[in-house]
Amino acid sequence: MTALEVSNKAEPDFDVIIVGAGIAGCIAAYQLAQQGRSVLLIERGEAPGSKNLSGGVLYCRGMQEVFPDFLDSAPVERRVTRNYINFLNAESSIGIDYKDTRLADPVNAVTVLRAKLDPWLAGKCEEAGVFLMSGVRVDRVLTENGATGKRVVGVKAGDDELRAHVVVAADGVNSFIAQEVGLRAKQPLNHLATGVKCVVNLPAETIEARFGVTGDEGAAFAVVGDCTEGVGGGGFMYTNTNSISVGVVLRLDDLTAKRKVATDVFDHFLTHPFIAPYLEGGEVIEYGCHMVAEGGLGMLGEIDMDGMVVVGDAAGLTLNTGLTVRGMDLAVASGVAAAVGIGASLERKDFSKAGLAGYRETLFASPEGKDMKTYAKAPAFLEVERMYKDYGELIANVLYGAFNLDTKPREHLAKVAIRAFKKSPVKVRHLISDGIAGVRAL
């Protein structure tokens, strides 16, 4: 697809056109409207949120800075106070169960369902004066040749050409817009994963009893190992008010190399004897999938050019640290930073890449931007094969040696551990190298 060349230099229809009413797009739109700018927010779904899907945990402190009443007025599901990290083997399961009342006050993370959250965000935008256009697909951007090369001057949707001083590409992980203008190259498969998820309906009391939470508290389960049949990635279970979001995220290089079928791996996880009891009796009310950027900082494309910035998933802004899997909070941070950078460029009437540099500066000065740099080595660490099979089995075999009183006299735990270690494909040098890499990456 080539960008449409346009020579007509009419006065723009809007200060800013934002493509995509997800989290990053809505936050940028809201903040710019608050500054008094004219903003057009274009969404291809019939209603905002109807095309959007996430795993479900939003680290919400940044969102609360934009909307101080977020927790009380937004349609959030549960406040996450229990994080369960689980190594799952075919016949065993080892978990770290982290519950902490400090996570509830102040609230740090909530579960969300995007088809409910995004309409609320878009509604806030409209209240602030944003012009929302739903059910419209942007086909391409309009460009002109400027002094420093190609610059973006608007968008084309069907027969309509709409112009703005600045365009924001908030069109998600596939960002056809960022690709079209050459800001993002086709990604290698180890930078991408496919997320497969379903939502299972269950009564709130059942969810609370099964997940050991009360009231509006919730749990987030992160699972590695046999849940993905050894494919790099993991499984998750998040509690909503009256449902559970459950699914797998599968790294595409490993999924294809191991010749596994995504839907088979998903079915395997949901029917796993350690997972199925949580879902027992529930009804699947929705099934969906979404591509996930897994490359971290290494995947972050160019995020600015003359007349345009790229935010959220479209910029590759996701972060998997092994413990926390983040995307929506980065979308918020990039939306906020984009509004700052674009606001300054509108002030100075300089819409060039240099004029928009405030976006990049603000983003990387934010805690979220700094985290992208801190965890730059995490994706490579998480590609270590042993994480997804051997370590879980090794730990289980040591524990089995300790707990299985099989009428034979016990041995010292150290001996049991050494024997389990000798049987395992994990070698001392792996422990050392993975240990060092882990400390450095995480």
Place this chain on the structure above:
Amino acid sequence: MLDDDQTHIEVNQEIVKATGCGTAIAACCAARVYTEEPDGSLSVEYAACLECGTCLAVAAPGALKWHYPRGGFGIQFREG
């Protein structure tokens, strides 16, 4: 909502067969849109598409033309 008039997926069967990428496309699609036929070609049930874009990521260059359905058409999540 199904777009009866326009498919948003086009397969270049020659490239698919020549590269053998049909297997990976069919395996990675969580919506089971693609079926690999015995001759190595791909059949497509575009109405089932959940619009994630994974097929395009694993396809050999030129094997697939895939874009979002027209505005207002395609998958509508109620939960997300």
